[in-house]
Amino acid sequence: MRRSAAILAPSLFIGVLLAIWEGACRGLAVPAYFLPAPSAIALALARNWPLLFVSAGRTLVTALTAFAVVNVLANASALAAASNRIVEASFRPLAVALQVTPVVALAPLFQVWAGIDHPERAVVALASVVAFFPVYSGALAGLGSADPELERLFDLYGANAWQRLTRLRIPSAVPHALEGQKVALGLSLVGAVIAELVAGAGGEQGLAWRITEASHRLEMAKSLAALVALILMGSVLHLAFEALERWALARWRGR
Amino acid sequence: MADRAVAALEAVEVDYPGRGRALGPFDFRLGAGEIVALVGPSGCGKSTALRLLAGLEPPTRGRAVRAAGRGETAVVFQSPTLAPWLSAAANVALPLELAGAPRASARARAIEALARVGLAGAQAARPAQLSGGMAMRAALARALVTAPKVLLLDEPFAALDEITRRQLADDVLALWAVQRPAIVFVTHNVEEAVYMAGRVVVMTPGPGRVAGALAVEGPAPRPPGFRTSAAFRTAAERLSQMLHAAMDGVR
Numbered sequence: 121m122r123r124s125a126a127i128l129a130p131s132l133f134i135g136v137l138l139a140i141w142e143g144a145c146r147g148l149a150v151p152a153y154f155l156p157a158p159s160a161i162a163l164a165l166a167r168n169w170p171l172l173f174v175s176a177g178r179t180l181v182t183a184l185t186a187f188a189v190v191n192v193l194a195n196a197s198a199l200a201a202a203s204n205r206i207v208e209a210s211f212r213p214l215a216v217a218l219q220v221t222p223v224v225a226l227a228p229l230f231q232v233w234a235g236i237d238h239p240e241r242a243v244v245a246l247a248s249v250v251a252f253f254p255v256y257s258g259a260l261a262g263l264g265s266a267d268p269e270l271e272r273l274f275d276l277y278g279a280n281a282w283q284r285l286t287r288l289r290i291p292s293a294v295p296h297a298l299e300g301q302k303v304a305l306g307l308s309l310v311g312a313v314i315a316e317l318v319a320g321a322g323g324e325q326g327l328a329w330r331i332t333e334a335s336h337r338l339e340m341a342k343s344l345a346a347l348v349a350l351i352l353m354g355s356v357l358h359l360a361f362e363a364l365e366r367w368a369l370a371r372w373r374g375r
Numbered sequence: 376m377a378d379r380a381v382a383a384l385e386a387v388e389v390d391y392p393g394r395g396r397a398l399g400p401f402d403f404r405l406g407a408g409e410i411v412a413l414v415g416p417s418g419c420g421k422s423t424a425l426r427l428l429a430g431l432e433p434p435t436r437g438r439a440v441r442a443a444g445r446g447e448t449a450v451v452f453q454s455p456t457l458a459p460w461l462s463a464a465a466n467v468a469l470p471l472e473l474a475g476a477p478r479a480s481a482r483a484r485a486i487e488a489l490a491r492v493g494l495a496g497a498q499a500a501r502p503a504q505l506s507g508g509m510a511m512r513a514a515l516a517r518a519l520v521t522a523p524k525v526l527l528l529d530e531p532f533a534a535l536d537e538i539t540r541r542q543l544a545d546d547v548l549a550l551w552a553v554q555r556p557a558i559v560f561v562t563h564n565v566e567e568a569v570y571m572a573g574r575v576v577v578m579t580p581g582p583g584r585v586a587g588a589l590a591v592e593g594p595a596p597r598p599p600g601f602r603t604s605a606a607f608r609t610a611a612e613r614l615s616q617m618l619h620a621a622m623d624g625v626r
Contacts, residue, residue: 269456272431276450277473287469291460372460374501 156341164341165348172330172349179326180353182240183312186247187305190255193248194304195297198259202289203281208260219253223311227318243315243326250311251304258300262293294372298365305361309354327353379407380442381524381557382428387437388582389423396582398423400437403576403585405525408555410548410595412568414614415578415586416622421561424583425450425527428559442524446474449518449556453530455510457502457517463489464498467517474521488516491553492546508539512546519550526556532567544571548596565618569610570597577617586621589614 138158144150145157152160165172197215201208223246234242266288274284316328327350334343388399398420405411405428413421426432427439429450441448449470457466468485472478486498492512502510511531518526528547532540544567551558562568568575569591577586591610593601601607 267456267458269452269454270458272426272452273450273456273470274473275431276429276448277446277470279473283473287473288458291458294460373503374459374462375503 153338153340156344160341161344161348164339165345168342168345172327172346175325175327175330175346176349176353179309179312179316179328179350180357182243182247182316182326183305183309183357185244186251186312187301187308189244189248190251190304190308191301194252194255195259198256198263199285201260202263203285215253215256218249221249223250223314224318227315231319239319242319243312246315246319247308247311250314251308254300254303254307255297256300258303259293259297261300262296263289265296266292291372295369298368302358302361302365306354306358309357313350380404380440381407382442382448382559383440384424384427384434385438385440387424387427387434387439389420389427389432390435398427398581398583399434401578401584403428405557405559407524408557409574410551410558410560410572412560412562412572412575413578414562414565414568414575414618415583416580416618417563418581419578419583420581421563421578421583422529424578425529425559425561428525429527446470446521447524448527449521449523449525450527450529451511451514451518451531453533455502455507455514457510457513459502461501462498463494463500463502463505463513463516466502466513467520470517470521484520485516488520489513491519491550492516507535508543511535511539511543515543515547515550519554519556522554523556526551526558528558528560530561530563533562533564540567545596547571552596565614566602566611569607569614570602575610575614577614577621579621587617589617 142157142159145155150157156164197211201211226249227242227246230242230245231239234245270288270292271284274288279287312326313328316326317332327346330346331343331350334340334346382405384401384403386400386402388401389397391397401420401424403424413424415421423432427434428441429448430439430441431450433439457463458469461469464482464485466485467488468476468478468481471481471484476484486495489495489498489512492515494509494512494516497505497509497513500509502513505513514531532543535543547558548571558571560568560571562571573591573595575589575591577588578584579586589610591606593604593606
């Protein structure tokens with residue numbers, strides 16, 4: 121009963137919104153180049169599905185590549201920072217700078233550095249910048265979150281630094297680290313799209329490229345169809361990671 | 376009684392920044408194989424004294440002497456403090472593995488230790504799957520697995536129900552009878568102190584000093600019905616009076 125309500129209520133809400141949108145477009149005769157009706161968007165989605173699917177795949181590859189790069193760099197940095205206060209203090213301003221700098225402002229620089237022949241590298245690098253901070257801060261918080269009494273037991277049993285890191289700090293970090301990664305996965309997709317928009321990924325035609333291209337031609341239904349595909353992909357990615365996180369935490373906790 | 380001291384605190388004082396004096400001056404001697412209860416009001420520095428005996432922190436002044444070497448002192452805290460990501464056996468094997476024991480033998484000894492505390496068959500269980508009492512037994516198994524000379528118990532049963540804590544008190548005494556470690560037992564429960572210990576040290580409110588000591592007569596482990604014996608009742612009554620006197624003395 122509750123479960124079906126949890127599915128039914130939002131479906132109904134979205135249905136009502138779409139019906140109002142559809143009705144308004146038809147009743148007020150809104151031109152399709154300004155705001156197409158949901159039915160037109162659905163039609164555009166159905167017609168352009170193969171192309172959108174390929175483009176979504178490209179954006180997804182960019183986002184996942186960035187996510188992988190970030191996982192290596194941010195976790196390595198967090199390990200270094202957690203092992204030494206001076207390292208942590210040295211990293212902090214840089215980490216904050218990375219977080220507060222708008223990716224749009226970095227795009228032109230990255231394009232130059234990546235070179236005209238490799239715009240996809242610039243896009244991956246830009247998406248990585250966006251996703252770096254949550255993974256870094258999640259891992260760092262996790263590495264510092266070990267039970268203080270367990271820390272004391274490790275003192276008592278004369279554990280060395282390596283044992284403390286691998287047998288206490290890293291396992292303790294799992295829940296925080298997963299939380300940071302969940303945020304970062306969403307951000308890497310957002311970052312990939314923004315990077316595609318501003319860096320114009322040349323031959324790599326991702327979803328952002330589809331959106332801009334269709335908008336420039338005033339094919340608003342197609343542009344919105346690409347947006348819908350993006351939302352669907354982001355949602356599936358989020359749900360998939362949540363399921364993975366639940367499974368991993370259940371294993372970590374033992375129930 | 377304490378001719379062969381395994382640990383001692385000599386005129387120790389502990390000051391914490393921002394909190395002032397937490398303990399002392401405090402003198403304490405722990406003889407090999409004896410069971411001593413430290414009793415006092417909250418905040419009197421009982422747990423601080425225990426950490427000094429464990430070597431987990433140094434005294435601000437005075438001397439903490441520890442005859443036991445590394446790995447020969449074990450501590451059980453008020454919470455079981457098990458690693459949630461490890462099975463019961465892996466938790467118990469941890470002290471051995473940290474000391475460099477091979478994995479297989481550490482695991483075998485851990486399973487033995489679990490069986491001794493009544494957790495045979497629970498080696499694969501995770502801490503989240505254990506009840507409060509079972510988790511505390513696992514913590515006890517982890518403390519005993521290294522066959523320590525000194526076992527320090529910091530209000531280990533405080534979070535458990537009355538029946539479980541009585542069972543565990545008997546279990547600790549039974550285990551003591553086998554390995555004979557010296558035990559220091561911190562509690563604020565008068566009856567528990569008298570039941571467990573051969574000697575009870577009463578502390579004043581913080582900063583804790585020795586307010587007095589009481590020897591408890593009777594065999595250890597305690598025979599059935601010891602709680603209703605005259606010796607137990609008298610000692611508990613006497614200890615209550617000492618505790619009240621210690622608290623009034625400061626006011």
